[in-house]
Amino acid sequence: MPSNFHPDHNPLIRKLESIFTLTNDERQALQSLPMQVTVIKEDQDIVREGDRPSRSCLILSGFACVYKMTVQGKRQIVSFAIAGDIPDLQSLHLKVLDNSVATISPCTAGFIAHEALWDLCTRYPRLAAAFWRETLIDAAIFREWVINVGRREGPTRMAHVLCELMVRLRAVGLVEDHVCDLPITQGEFADALGFTTVHVNRVLQQLRAEGLIVTQGTRLTIPDWDRLKQMGEFDPTYLHLVREDAAA
Incomplete structure (x- = not known):
């Protein structure tokens, strides 16, 4: 080891x-x-x-x-x-x-x-x-x-995945004050969301412009968690986290 x-x-x-x-x-x-x-x-x-x-x-x-x-x-x-x-x-x-x-x-x-x-x-x-x-x-x-890729629009689709990652990372102690390391490239987001890399870039720019996310290198900060959840139609129920602080 x-x-x-x-x-x-x-x-x-x-x-x-x-x-x-x-x-x-x-x-x-x-x-x-x-x-x-x-x-x-x-x-x-x-x-x-x-x-x-x-x-x-x-x-x-x-x-x-x-x-x-x-x-x-x-x-x-x-x-x-x-x-x-x-x-x-x-x-x-x-x-x-x-x-x-x-x-x-x-x-x-x-x-x-x-x-x-x-x-x-x-x-x-x-x-x-x-x-x-x-x-x-x-x-x-x-x-x-499936529903995210098949039925949600661009900004909502991206916001949902960012919310999911934030909640899952928090559950294993990798989030502090809605800040985490997220080394996922725009090409990888494209493969996950069914977008082109150009569209991923536009969606991320929109989320930044609306003050929903801040990115610096691989660091992601979510200044307004409630607004991002609303944008992403995000309900963490499907992650079935029992502890409230992990799902908050």
Whole structure:
């Protein structure tokens, strides 16, 4: 493991604790979960559609995306993955992947053998239920993105995704005063929102001009959270966060 990773800083623990209080035994089991920690450069596939993986990938730091490709080679990003996410957790049950996962920024990833996950789930039923819950929330995010891409207009579409990311990042302790690091390029937003990069640029300019967002490098600041939520028609119910401070 890289020297800068410590099990106590495991974002999976932070994420699960945004849902329920872990027992000491559950926390220790998660801290002791064997994983191969690897640093992966940006724009690299972690797993690809059609793979039959024997392990799942926990994002420890950085940003990744779940995507599919058309026959013509066009990419559709169907969700973003952040620290604490296991974007290919379904491979524990579905042996052939039907989507790909790639890094957006440099990522630190922990690869966990399926055997270790099965053993953890057998010994700790509450953790097994939590992992099942996470796959259900992934499906809820996919459903929300269908309506976002299919029915919402440009500024609303972008505002909704920015609100989602802010709430999810807050749940794992990566937001302070509505400020976060968001190293997602305009091209990646285009692939997620069904826009051209030119249209993404125009929408971002509009949100800035209306005082809804401030960007400086990869830093995103939301000066008026309530207005951005209204613009994005954003209701965090589909994220199923239990703690009020995470969903606020």
